[in-house]
Amino acid sequence: MKLDNLQPKKGSTKRRRRVGRGIAAGQGASAGLGMRGQKSRSGAGTRPGFEGGQLPLYRRLPKLKHFTVINRKQYTTINVGKLASLPANTDVTLASLIKAKIITTNDGPLKILGDGDLNVSLNVKAAAFTAGARNKIEAAGGSCEVIEESASQKPE
Template structure:
């Protein structure tokens, strides 16, 4: 097999129909648009969704306030008051919190929420508290 000798499969290429090129061509004269009326005139017949002047469907139906996120970002959430049980100088990471038992499962990146007071003197954390 050579690239120069490749051919499309028989019947896979259909010839495009030439419209409006004379009566002998089969689709001549009006070109399949009929004799009279708005849809036979030059230019596109009517815009998509046109209903003859009636208020179209896309304007009649209520508009959505917002679309829900298809793939919302999930976070592993913990509040500041839960960090009180950690020993001073410990590191706040997903791995360390799961080891202590404050978090049971990993739902994504760690997010520390602000409920409660942080009573421990020093906590090292790779994320901003």
């Protein structure tokens, strides 16, 4: 027998405490609810979430849509259609795209998006790919390689 196995005998019941029935009963007068105030009165208490007039938590928090994500990942994005002008079997990286002047700013690691058509096989190395972009690059005979973010790719 262990302490976590202890329980009353099957079928046994304990008498309920009758509060507010005089001082001899142990919980007389205020019935354990304290002296005065909202929580000592009969009837319903406060509704769930009520904070005594202070603006409640559920109203202080932002709604589901359109609030800014803290520490959001910032990517340099480019669509697959822009890569079609590159020669076949080229290694595509963020540095090579800046050198070719297809991308003008480094806003963070490279992410390839799926808008446009591609008919050239390319070896693309980026931090992220959308599913459509990956399908289009591989359908054109190219390869997609996910690379980790390095210090040189992070925006200044």
